[in-house]
Amino acid sequence: MRESVQAEVMMSFLVSEELSFRIPVELSYETRDPYAVRLTFHLPGDAPVTWAFGRELLVDGVVAPCGDGDVRIAPTGDKMFDEVLITLQVSTDQAMFRAGVAPLVAFLDRTDKLVPLGQERALADFDASLDETLDRILAEEQSAG
Secondary structure: OOOEEEEEEEEEEEOOOOOEEEEEEEEEEEOOOOOEEEEEEOOOOOOOEEEEEEHHHHHHHOOOOEOOOOEEEEEEOOOOOOEEEEEEEEOOEEEEEEEEHHHHHHHHHHHHHHOOOOOHHHOOOHHHHHHHHHHHHHHHHHHHO
């Protein structure tokens, strides 16, 4: 079974009202973290920056404004389903990116074929993962003490 989906899309990094430039953004989805998508932004002259947030947020943001925290997504443009605006915020700093909806929907469709929306819990064995992590932490503490 395939365990991940990747895509690369070009997005506009909106520096100001008058200035923007296109950058490559890697989108990734992995079955080991079935609720999240990751966007890795490749800004010129900087190390890549990765943001992880809920896949459902991206699904919802393609059709209606959503998000009330560090990540907000909203459709924009003259035509419905034309473009989406992704706003990422850290403290008082924010970065805004505009992307075409079509490549995002194509990516989301591929993630849905891998893990249908609403079926993530079947893959996310949180109890086993928590037990494994706690066992590892306890073993480390016992060997250190």
